[in-house]
Amino acid sequence: MTTSEITTDAGADLGAGDVRLEIPAHHRNLRMARLTAAACATDLGFTIDEIEELRLAVDEACAMLIEHAPDDARLTLTYRSDGSLLTVEGHCPSHAAHVVEPDPVAKVVLHTTVDAFEVISADDGATAFRMRKRGAVEPS
Amino acid sequence: MQPVEENDELLAVDLTLVDGDAIVVVTGELDPHTVPRFEEAIAEATTAADGRVVLDLAGVGFMDSSGLRVVLAAHEDLAGRGIQMVLRTPSDAIRRLLEITDLLDRLDVE
Numbered sequence: 001m002t003t004s005e006i007t008t009d010a011g012a013d014l015g016a017g018d019v020r021l022e023i024p025a026h027h028r029n030l031r032m033a034r035l036t037a038a039a040c041a042t043d044l045g046f047t048i049d050e051i052e053e054l055r056l057a058v059d060e061a062c063a064m065l066i067e068h069a070p071d072d073a074r075l076t077l078t079y080r081s082d083g084s085l086l087t088v089e090g091h092c093p094s095h096a097a098h099v100v101e102p103d104p105v106a107k108v109v110l111h112t113t114v115d116a117f118e119v120i121s122a123d124d125g126a127t128a129f130r131m132r133k134r135g136a137v138e139p140s
Numbered sequence: 141m142q143p144v145e146e147n148d149e150l151l152a153v154d155l156t157l158v159d160g161d162a163i164v165v166v167t168g169e170l171d172p173h174t175v176p177r178f179e180e181a182i183a184e185a186t187t188a189a190d191g192r193v194v195l196d197l198a199g200v201g202f203m204d205s206s207g208l209r210v211v212l213a214a215h216e217d218l219a220g221r222g223i224q225m226v227l228r229t230p231s232d233a234i235r236r237l238l239e240i241t242d243l244l245d246r247l248d249v250e
Contacts, residue, residue, distance in 0.1 A: 028173045063171070063204065112240045
């Protein structure tokens, strides 16, 4: 797991198969983030186990951002596909004075369930994450 | 015994006593939004139990680390009181979470 100070590209243009979800940054909306992750992974031909792992990872990462978000904040999630690779980026305003990190249990989960995960201090004072997971089978 | 909480769209928790065991049947998804209800149900089960506290998780389609933390805290609290806590019929997704976090062998799973 790494932290960096690059700018998230959550606002960049979307590809034809990419999905963006913007939701109030409340824990009650985690389910929407999970459902969207599962739908995108299904479209890429991920196995059931891979879908479950991605659902769990997206939930943990989003919960981390929401934990530090102001009450009226909105969480933006971008799901980008490239062959069998799915990249999920999350971006949310934060009132944390430092770079946030997942708690130890969530950190273990994230390390185990996705191929890469990083927390980003965005240059607009927000916190963001980026994760990548590649499915075992190339989509047809 | 009446249900601790009636169903809403995300989580239902039902508590019954069977031969002294407090059985908590959980249906839905366990995440930071729903976990407080799960925690309440375990607390009530702890008070009601003459025997074990059994968490029936067959109907739980998703659990993240927030749910796992509640399970772990309850396990340690109950062990300190000499009460056994059992996870009954966890789904494959929950078993996978327990494997990832190396807790499958630490908890009583049936």
